[in-house]
Amino acid sequence: MSDRRRINGPPGTTQPPRFAHSPGSARAWPERARKPNELRKIFLQTGLVPSASGSAYLELESSPEPKPTILRTSSTIKLSCAVHGPKPLPRTASFSPNLQLSASIKFAPFATRIRQGYVPDSTEKDLGLHLENALKGVLLPDRWPKSAIDIAVTVLEGEDDREEGSRFTGIGLFNLLAAAINVSMAALADARIDCLDLLAAGVGAVVPGKDGKLVRILDPAAVEHGEILSTCVVGYLPSRDEVVEMWSYGSAPKQSDGGVIGYDELADSAIAAARGAQTVIQAVLLESVMRSQPASKQPATRGEMNDIEMNT
Amino acid sequence: MPSADPIPVSAMPLVSPSALLHAHLKQSPPRRPSNRVPSEPRAIQLNVGSLTHCNGSSLVKVGATTIVCGVRAEILPVSEIPSFRVTKSSDRNRSKPVQRKDGGEGSDDEEGYSPIQLYNLLVPNIELATGCSPKHPAGTAPSVEAQSISQRLLSLLHTSQLVKTSDLEVIYTPPEESQDLELGINADPEIKAYWTLYIDMMCISHGGSIFDAAWLALFAALKDCLLPQAWWDIDSEQVLCSAAVEEARRLELRGMPVPSSWGVFVPEARLLDMQDEQLDQYWILMDTDAFEEGTCEESGCITVDCSNNTDSILRLEKSGGAVIEIEQLEQIAGFAKRRWQQWRDVLQTASGP
Numbered sequence: 283m284s285d286r287r288r289i290n291g292p293p294g295t296t297q298p299p300r301f302a303h304s305p306g307s308a309r310a311w312p313e314r315a316r317k318p319n320e321l322r323k324i325f326l327q328t329g330l331v332p333s334a335s336g337s338a339y340l341e342l343e344s345s346p347e348p349k350p351t352i353l354r355t356s357s358t359i360k361l362s363c364a365v366h367g368p369k370p371l372p373r374t375a376s377f378s379p380n381l382q383l384s385a386s387i388k389f390a391p392f393a394t395r396i397r398q399g400y401v402p403d404s405t406e407k408d409l410g411l412h413l414e415n416a417l418k419g420v421l422l423p424d425r426w427p428k429s430a431i432d433i434a435v436t437v438l439e440g441e442d443d444r445e446e447g448s449r450f451t452g453i454g455l456f457n458l459l460a461a462a463i464n465v466s467m468a469a470l471a472d473a474r475i476d477c478l479d480l481l482a483a484g485v486g487a488v489v490p491g492k493d494g495k496l497v498r499i500l501d502p503a504a505v506e507h508g509e510i511l512s513t514c515v516v517g518y519l520p521s522r523d524e525v526v527e528m529w530s531y532g533s534a535p536k537q538s539d540g541g542v543i544g545y546d547e548l549a550d551s552a553i554a555a556a557r558g559a560q561t562v563i564q565a566v567l568l569e570s571v572m573r574s575q576p577a578s579k580q581p582a583t584r585g586e587m588n589d590i591e592m593n594t
Numbered sequence: 595m596p597s598a599d600p601i602p603v604s605a606m607p608l609v610s611p612s613a614l615l616h617a618h619l620k621q622s623p624p625r626r627p628s629n630r631v632p633s634e635p636r637a638i639q640l641n642v643g644s645l646t647h648c649n650g651s652s653l654v655k656v657g658a659t660t661i662v663c664g665v666r667a668e669i670l671p672v673s674e675i676p677s678f679r680v681t682k683s684s685d686r687n688r689s690k691p692v693q694r695k696d697g698g699e700g701s702d703d704e705e706g707y708s709p710i711q712l713y714n715l716l717v718p719n720i721e722l723a724t725g726c727s728p729k730h731p732a733g734t735a736p737s738v739e740a741q742s743i744s745q746r747l748l749s750l751l752h753t754s755q756l757v758k759t760s761d762l763e764v765i766y767t768p769p770e771e772s773q774d775l776e777l778g779i780n781a782d783p784e785i786k787a788y789w790t791l792y793i794d795m796m797c798i799s800h801g802g803s804i805f806d807a808a809w810l811a812l813f814a815a816l817k818d819c820l821l822p823q824a825w826w827d828i829d830s831e832q833v834l835c836s837a838a839v840e841e842a843r844r845l846e847l848r849g850m851p852v853p854s855s856w857g858v859f860v861p862e863a864r865l866l867d868m869q870d871e872q873l874d875q876y877w878i879l880m881d882t883d884a885f886e887e888g889t890c891e892e893s894g895c896i897t898v899d900c901s902n903n904t905d906s907i908l909r910l911e912k913s914g915g916a917v918i919e920i921e922q923l924e925q926i927a928g929f930a931k932r933r934w935q936q937w938r939d940v941l942q943t944a945s946g947p
Contacts (some may be wrong), residue, residue: 289738289744294674296790299667299822302834331799332658333727334793352822356646363799364725364732388724388731391794392648393666400721402733434725434732436796438662439645524903585642 288400298396306412309510314499321484321501321558322357324568326465328472333357336365336473340465342441342457357503359461360439363469367431375430385414386432387462393440401432409459412529416463416517417470419526420481420515425516433469435462435557442505456485456515456529463527464559471567479519480564481526484555487513488534496543500555514545516552520560523554601922611889616861617878628657628883635854635881638940640761644816650819651792654811655814656798657883658801663811665819666792672785680752708759708790711752715762718747718793722806724788727800727884743805747793747812750897754851754908757816761845766831767827786826787833791819797888802883805895810937811853814944821844844897850936851908853897854930857882857890858917876917881930891915896923898930905931 318321323343331337343357368381375382387409391397402544441454463483470477484501488511491497502510512532519526534545602891606614607627618627626632633856648664672678710716710822713810722740730737750755764787771925793815795808812863825840827834836842859877879886882893897908912918918926 288719289717289748290714291792292670292674292715292788292790293676294670296670296674300671300825300832300833301822301837302827330660331726333800334725337725337799351839352820352835352842356753358646360645362724364733364798366725367730374819381868388732390662390664390721390796391792392645392651392666395647397666397668397792402721432725432731436724436798438796482915525870563811574773 295348302539312506314503318497318499319554320535322491322503323463324466324559324562325348326562328468328566328570330362330453331364333488334364334366334469334473336469336471336475338363338465338468338472340461340463340468346453347574356439357441357505358439359441359458360437361461361465362433362436362438363462363465364436365466365475366472367427367543368426368475370429371428371430375398377428379427381421381426382430383414383418383421383423383433384465385417385435386410386504387413387435387458389437389440391529393437395442395460395531403518405455409455411463412459412527413462413466414485417466419517419524420467420477420479420519422476422478423469425476431475433466435466437462453485453487453502453507453510453513456513457501457504459483459529460485460515460555460559464563468563468566471563472570479521479524480560480567481517482556482563483515483517483518483561484552484559485513485515485555486548486551486553486555488512488532488548496541498551500551500558514552516549516556518553518556518560520557526550596757604611611885612862613827615859616888621662621860626879627885630876631745632879633646633801633932635929635933635936636883637655637944640810640814640939642814642944644781647925648815650815650817650822652814652818654807654814656807656810656881657716658799659804659807659883660726660798661794661795661804661811662798662802662806663793663808665815666820667821668790668792669824670713670790671787671833678713678740696771700808708755708805710757710759710762713788715788715790716748716751716757717790718751718795718812719744720747720795720797720804720838720897722735722797722800722804724798726797727854727893729799730800731833739804743808746805747808750809750851750853750909751812754897754899756849757791758846758848761821761843763789764788764824764826766828770783771922787824789824789848802885802887805854805882806881807851813847813850813923814941815823816845821845828875833927849899849901849943850934850938851897851899852930852934853895853909854880854894854933855882856880856893856926857886858915858916858930859886859890860915862890877919878922878926880926882932892917894926896919896930898927898934900931944945 327339330339337593340361344357387406441457460483467481487499487502488496489507512534514530517527534548620624639655642654645664649667650665652663653662697928720740723732723734724734742841763785765783767783768781820842824833824835824874857879894912898909899906
């Protein structure tokens with residue numbers, strides 16, 4: 283396809299580089315070195331887009347790779363989020379007494395192992411719908427009638443998996459959705475928009491253990507497991523103990539029985555992961571509030587602008 | 595009766611931006627609202643090599659502008675090119691096909707159209723629809739500003755000939771025993787494929803002078819770019835690459851062009867005091883931010899390259915207004931040279947992951 287609004291590539295189609303198999307470059311997948319209930323390190327920062335109402339940057343870090351190679355594999359997730367609004371609806375929009383929320387997730391072309399173009403695909407729309415569904419559970423829509431709010435999440439680096447897929451399915455997608463919910467909540471709080479609670483999202487999974495039994499783990503990385511039986515992502519309001527978003531795949535019985543892990547324990551794992559993420563978001567937001575509070579006591583140093591007399 | 599709540603300071607740029615800028619600039623010495631002198635560019639922060647899946651990546655912050663750039667290299671076989679013509683222009687620079695010549699830049703000059711332009715081997719694109727400013731909502735088609743910046747980046751890449759064609763070629767040398775002069779089969783090296791560099795830029799925060807920051811991010815990412823060793827496999831008839839980092843190589847970039855944007859602020863007529871006789875007062879502002887870009891009618895961009903102790907101007911653009919003359923252009927070129935030195939210092943101290 284030829285996009286007339288972008289600079290197109292060569293007239294023929296280009297192919298991703300194909301790497302030769304040599305004994306020295308035999309691929310050794312990283313195995314999980316964390317405990318089953320240990321999350322990856324979360325780096326969160328707010329206020330990086332000054333012209334937006336609220337903004338945040340989230341990075342899920344991973345352990346460094348032992349051997350440097352061109353074929354780098356990591357389970358790092360890097361997201362940037364910007365919140366614009368609440369702003370008046372355009373005149374052509376129909377009247378609505380509630381706040382209109384639109385959330386979108388967009389991949390950078392370099393975010394995956396196989397490069398994708400700029401055309402949005404069904405994965406982005408799926409993730410956007412789930413993100414919108416989660417955020418609707420935390421906003422108070424009747425506070426801003428006839429208004430709209432736009433939340434844009436940009437995926438700078440997505441999580442890798444062991445298959446040679448171009449866009450993710452399964453675990454990588456769930457981890458990305460959980461990270462997108464967390465970064466959107468931080469951006470909403472940075473925009474000082476009233477919410478019900480501090481929404482947090484987490485992922486739980488059931489994987490086969492070393493002795494053949496099933497193990498419940500929190501925050502699974504897709505590249506660290508060869509087989510994942512079932513997984514679940516949960517958007518959770520901790521103070522109210524409510525679940526506002528749930529998405530799962532794989533097979534699991536309804537109830538736990540004997541040595542079998544059921545769906546209820548799988549959801550509990552995801553809720554425990556969400557609680558861990560919520561403590562990080564809360565700490566970062568409290569720190570940003572502390573940092574911005576002393577500035578309001580000194581009006582002379584407010585903002586970057588110099589305060590001078592204007593003689594017109 | 596005066597209002598109990600005065601207008602907050604943060605609303606002054608919205609109420610009367612021209613009056614605010616004029617009130618700052620007419621001080622002695624003149625200052626900008628961001629507390630800079632008119633010829634001072636903003637500080638540059640640079641991070642390279644942060645993205646895992648990219649051959650080269652960079653993050654550039656110039657004031658409130660943040661741009662992430664990633665370079666992805668893909669293989670373009672010559673069989674995919676519809677009108678591929680066999681060119682021998684790069685073979686003259688090779689003593690051996692497997693190793694490249696380390697001569698000066700003069701010996702690498704390409705005549706006519708290079709394959710980079712013919713086959714679109716460099717594909718820069720900038721994405722502004724990331725929520726970087728209220729004027730660029732997410733999920734929309736590329737705006738006029740995004741299309742204009744992408745075209746200017748591509749044009750500057752071609753004008754400066756930053757990337758060498760020999761760096762992007764995958765050459766196959768047949769073995770000597772396959773040569774048969776009687777049948778007309780020769781053993782000359784031939785080009786089997788080209789590397790195509792997709793240079794994608796995401797603007798995280800729009801704070802003015804996007805083209806300058808985008809070019810700096812593009813240059814740093816190309817400098818960080820690491821191409822794996824590629825060869826043509828005659829058995830499977832495709833290009834194979836090596837995954838070893840020791841066999842990969844970096845791009846050799848020609849020169850170091852650095853663009854500098856400027857704006858000219860002319861105060862409105864009602865702001866001038868009638869007793870003051872300087873009716874044609876103006877200020878030249880280098881590296882304008884988003885607030886100043888909206889206030890200056892006349893703006894331009896100059897691209898200089900001071901490598902190898904020779905100062906050269908690669909490109910000069912100006913639009914709007916009637917203030918700038920030759921004397922001011924020389925002054926702006928001096929400011930741009932200082933910007934070039936600032937970027938060279940930032941590039942030498944670039945921090946990796």
